[in-house]
Amino acid sequence: METINFENVFEGKLAKNEMVEPKDWMPENYRKHLIRQISQHAHSEIVGMLPEGNWITRAPSLRSKIVLLAKVQDEGGHGLYLYTAAETLGISRDELLDNLHTGKAKYSSIFNYPTLTWADIGAVGWLVDGAAIMNQVMLQRASYGPYARAMVRICKEESFHQRQGFEVMTRLAFGTSEQKEMAQDALNRWWYPTMMMFGPPDAESPNSENAMKWRIKRETNDQLRQKFVNQTVPQVEYLGLTVPDAHLKWNEEKKGYDFSEPNWAEFKQILSGNGPCNKERLAARNKAHHEGEWVRAAAMAYAKKKNEIYEAA
Amino acid sequence: MDNQGPVWEVFVQKKAGQPFVHCGSLHAFDKEMALQNARDLYTRRSEGMSLWVVPSNAITASSPEDQGPFFESANDKVYRHPTFYQIPDAIGHM
Numbered sequence: 250m251e252t253i254n255f256e257n258v259f260e261g262k263l264a265k266n267e268m269v270e271p272k273d274w275m276p277e278n279y280r281k282h283l284i285r286q287i288s289q290h291a292h293s294e295i296v297g298m299l300p301e302g303n304w305i306t307r308a309p310s311l312r313s314k315i316v317l318l319a320k321v322q323d324e325g326g327h328g329l330y331l332y333t334a335a336e337t338l339g340i341s342r343d344e345l346l347d348n349l350h351t352g353k354a355k356y357s358s359i360f361n362y363p364t365l366t367w368a369d370i371g372a373v374g375w376l377v378d379g380a381a382i383m384n385q386v387m388l389q390r391a392s393y394g395p396y397a398r399a400m401v402r403i404c405k406e407e408s409f410h411q412r413q414g415f416e417v418m419t420r421l422a423f424g425t426s427e428q429k430e431m432a433q434d435a436l437n438r439w440w441y442p443t444m445m446m447f448g449p450p451d452a453e454s455p456n457s458e459n460a461m462k463w464r465i466k467r468e469t470n471d472q473l474r475q476k477f478v479n480q481t482v483p484q485v486e487y488l489g490l491t492v493p494d495a496h497l498k499w500n501e502e503k504k505g506y507d508f509s510e511p512n513w514a515e516f517k518q519i520l521s522g523n524g525p526c527n528k529e530r531l532a533a534r535n536k537a538h539h540e541g542e543w544v545r546a547a548a549m550a551y552a553k554k555k556n557e558i559y560e561a562a
Numbered sequence: 563m564d565n566q567g568p569v570w571e572v573f574v575q576k577k578a579g580q581p582f583v584h585c586g587s588l589h590a591f592d593k594e595m596a597l598q599n600a601r602d603l604y605t606r607r608s609e610g611m612s613l614w615v616v617p618s619n620a621i622t623a624s625s626p627e628d629q630g631p632f633f634e635s636a637n638d639k640v641y642r643h644p645t646f647y648q649i650p651d652a653i654g655h656m
Contacts, residue, residue, distance in 0.1 A: 253627060270626065272623060272625060272626050273626045274626075274627075322606070323606070326602075326603055326606065329588065329603055330586055330603075333569070333586060333587045333588060333589075336569065336587075342565075342566040342589060343565055343566060346566075398586070399586070402585075402586070406606075406607070545565070545566070545567070545591075548567065548591040548592075548595065549565070549567060549591050551591070551592070552567070552591040552592035552595075555592060556592075
């Protein structure tokens with residue numbers, strides 16, 4: 250009988266751009282890398298509900314309130330798609346949540362910044378979701394089937410997020426001078442944190458090489474960052490606002506902008522738990538989880554009891 | 563003990579008459595909750611008009627390693643395809 254070399258089968262799939270599915274053999278490091286990446290992504294969606302949820306009760310109109318509610322609900326949904334994708338790799342939901350709650354797992358650094366004004370809600374939708382979309386469009390072709398399929402769903406839903414954010418920015422930027430100032434202030438504060446979302450420069454990115462090799466990612470951090478700047482600068486100009494970067498300049502040769510790097514020391518500080526809102530975010534997640542414990546216990550007891558009645562009948 | 567309940571697989575039918583297509587999974591403690599969660603999670607934009615939820619552990623899947631031998635017997639039966647047969651030109655489309 251012919252023996253199957255699983256590693257060759259796996260490599261062959263990657264070479265042919267075929268997807269790896271949960272029951273397929275995969276190298277242990279590939280599995281670990283995916284669990285880390287997908288769970289970080291899921292945690293980011295869930296924690297990402299907090300800075301925006303902060304403004305639901307204070308949205309300036311009923312229209313903006315229902316829009317923001319729908320958006321935050323989507324983020325929750327995206328987290329759930331991603332958790333179930335991670336679970337196909339053999340980790341349980343309880344374990345995933347525990348890793349978040351104990352601070353063992355990371356989530357995107359961006360959600361450790363505060364949303365101080367209504368303009369921040371515009372900037373988050375426009376810039377943060379814009380950056381997330383750029384990353385997620387690429388991930389729709391990730392080599393792991395459940396992850397890629399979750400990304401397809403997420404991308405379909407995500408474009409409304411960015412558009413509603415840009416709409417908020419438009420209203421403020423073309424409003425009173427105070428409103429415009431508010432928009433500029435939000436752009437000033439969110440520009441560099443958004444740049445950081447693509448991760449450290451390629452030369453210093455510990456996970457990039459494997460992610461590219463395994464076709465989980467297809468573009469590097471720096472490539473995505475450049476793409477984002479190229480796409481966003483004309484939008485800033487349309488709004489009549491200014492990118493807070495004195496070195497931003499069109500480079501005809503590379504057909505893209507030259508721009509300043511974000512403060513990577515700040516990025517490291519945030520990842521190690523010392524950002525402006527790290528403690529608050531983690532505390533909020535822990536509180537929500539613990540306060541929901543009795544609901545889960547009651548639902549489980551109810552299901553068990555009903556099952557007994559059903560079996561007895 | 564705290565947990566999230568069992569995993570359910572969700573299948574959505576887009577329009578009447580179309581097949582139910584797998585769209586993802588979720589956690590729920592019982593059938594009713596599974597259906598409601600599936601509605602909230604997978605049909606927030608009217609993606610479906612009918613839903614199935616199935617406990618994941620009720621699904622038996624063929625294994626990828628056996629894919630070759632398992633499906634092989636269909637490979638050499640070209641006569642199951644209409645193009646295997648020659649129909650005279652005079653007859654036209656059949």
